[in-house]
Amino acid sequence: MAGSQSSLREANRAAVVDAVKRHGGLTQVELVGATGLSAATVSTIVKQLLAEGVVETRSTIRTGRRAQLVTLAHRVGLAVGVHVGHRHLRVAIADFTHEVLAERVLPLPQEHRVDTSLDRLALLVVDLLERLGLSISDVVGIGVGLPAPVDDATGMISVRGIMRSWDEVHVGHVISKRLALPVYVDNDANLGALAESTRGASRVYRDSVYVRASYGTGAGIVISHQVHRGFAGTAGEIGHVQVDPQGDICRCGSRGCLDTVVGARALVEPLRASHGNLTLRDVVQRANEGDPGCAQVIADAGAQIGVVVSGVAMTVNPQCIVVGGELAETGEILLTPMREAIRRRVLLNQIAPLEVIPAELGNAAEVAGAIALVLQNADIDLDPTAAAGVGAEAERVEVDGA
C-alpha cells in the first residue's frame, strides 16, 4: 500500500538522497525546503543515512550561522571527469564507486579558444569541489575528453586543424600545472566507449563499437574489453572517412569526409531556407517534437553514418554498436536508418543480426568514461576495508577482466 508506514519512510529517504544528489551538498535546513519534509523527519533520516554510510555531514557556515552540510559519502578518492565538447563544457565529480556527486554544464561559444576554455575548466572544477565542501587534495586525478584524436603518449591532439587554436597545446600539462593533479586526456568517443563497455549498454559484450554522433562524428572501438586507440590515437575517427569524393574539403585537409556530410554545419545548412537559422540542438529538439524536415535530416545522417560504421564493423567484427552523442537523443529517428544501413551488409549479420542500440549513459557517457579512465590509472592506495562499497568491488573485477 502506498500509505503504509514503511513505504512512506522509504519514499522520504529517497527524497532526501535525491535532493542531496541533485544539488551536490545541502544543509539540513535546505533539505527541509527541498524535500518538503519536516525538520524532525529530515534530521532522523540524515542520522540513519549517516549511520549507514550513505551520506556524510560536516559543519559549515550559511548566512553567518553554523549549519550541517550533508553530502553523499565518498570513498577513498574522488575523480573529476571533464568533457570539452564543441558547444559545452561538462564537469562531473565522482567518488571511487563512480557515483557522481556534482555536475555542471557550461555552454561554450563556437570555436572556443583554448586559453579561455581551459581557464574556465580549472575554475569550474575548484568551484564545484568547494560547493561539496571538499578540496583539490581529495581528488586523485582528472580525465579530459576532447572531440579530436588524442595521442596517448603525449596527451596532445594528434591531427592539426580539427580544433582550431588547440593544436600545439599540451592540454594535460596546462591543467595539471593549474590544479597540481595527474591529468589523463583522451578522445571523447574513446571515453564514451570506455564508459558504455564497462558500465553501460555494451558491458556484457567483449567487442563493441561506440559511435558518437554529435557536432562531429567519432567512434570508440572496444576489442576484448579494451579500448583500441591506435598508434597516434586516430583509431575510430570515422568522421574523416571519405564518403563523397566530389565533396567539400574537410578541416583535416581531406576531401568529402563524413563530417562534411553529417557534421553540425552540414545538418543545419539544408534547413536554412525552410526553417531559418537553427542550431544542432534545435534540430534534435524539433525532430523529437515531430518536425518532418528536421527528422529527415537526422534520418539521412543516420543512414550515411551507418554505411561508414558498417565498414568499421567489417574490420572489427563487434557484437554490438552503441550509439551516443546529441543526435542519438532523437532515438529511433537516427537509429532505424543507421541499423538498416548496417543490416544491409550481409557478412556482418551472418550468425545473428548486429545489434545497434542507444547508449545507456546518454550525454553523461563521456564524463563517465573520463572518470573511469582516472580510476583505472590512479595510483590509489586501496585499503579493502575502506572501499567496501559494492561499486568498488565491481570495479575491481572489471579492471581484472580488462
Place this chain on the structure above:
Amino acid sequence: MTGAPVHDGEQVRPMGATAPRVPLLAMKQITKRFNAVEALVGVDFEVYAHEVVALVGDNGAGKSTLAQIVSGVLTPDSGIIELAGEPATIPNPSAAHAAGIATVFQDLALCDNLDVTANLFLGREATAGGSFLRDGEMEQTTKRILRDLNSPIPSVKTQLHALSGGQRQSVAIARTLIGNPRIVVLDEPTAALSVAQTAEVLTLIERLRELGLGVILISHNMVDVRAVSDRIEVLRHGRNNGSFDATTASYESILAAITGATSYIKGDRAY
C-alpha cells in the same frame, strides 16, 4: 565540425522556423536624445521567438537605453515599435509587462528578507478574493517554474540572502516567467558571477530559448555572449554597427565592430 568555410561577419536575417516569420518585437528607426546626448540614432532592432539576441557595445553605446525602451522605462523620441507585427507603444513598465515583455535589471531588484516564492510573486500576489493570499498555489507555481528551468535552487522557502549570486540571478529570471512572457530582457546577467554560477545562468538562458521565448541579452563578456546567442547586434555611439550570426562570426569581427574598426554606418547616418 565541418569543412565548410567560415563567413566572418556574415550579415544574417534570422527567421523563426516553421512559424510565420513575424518578429515578436521589431523596433525601427528608434531615436532617443537627452539634450545634447544622442543615446540612440535611427536604431533598428528585432527579436524573434526561440531566439537569443545579444546586444553588445562599449559603455555609452546605447544598449541600456534600448533595453529601457523595450521594457517601458523610457519612451523613444521617434521611431516605430511593433509587437508581433502590430504597431504598438510601450509607455510604461506595466504596459511592457502586459505586452509580455519581462526585464531583469542588473541590480535584480529582489528582496533579501523574503523567500523565493514571495520574490517571484512580489507585487503580483495571487489572492483568493479580498486580501487572502493563495500561498499553496503560489508555491506550486514557483516549484513548477524552477523545475521547468532546471534551476539550481534547492528550496522555494529559502530566504534570498541565503542564496549565491548565480541562484539570485536564476530567481530573477524565474520571476520573469510569472505571467507567461514572450520576451525576456537580461541586463548583464553574468557580471560578477563565478564560473559555476555563470554555467547555471547560461544554461537557464538556453532553457528560456528552448521554451520558445525571445531573449535579449546585454553583456560585456564576449565568451558568454557567443556561447548562448543566435545573433549579435552591435551598437556604437547609439547607432547600429553590425549584425552577426553568433555561430559563424569571429571574436575579431565583433570586436572590430564594437571598437569602430569596421563600420556598417552608411552616408550621413554616421553623424
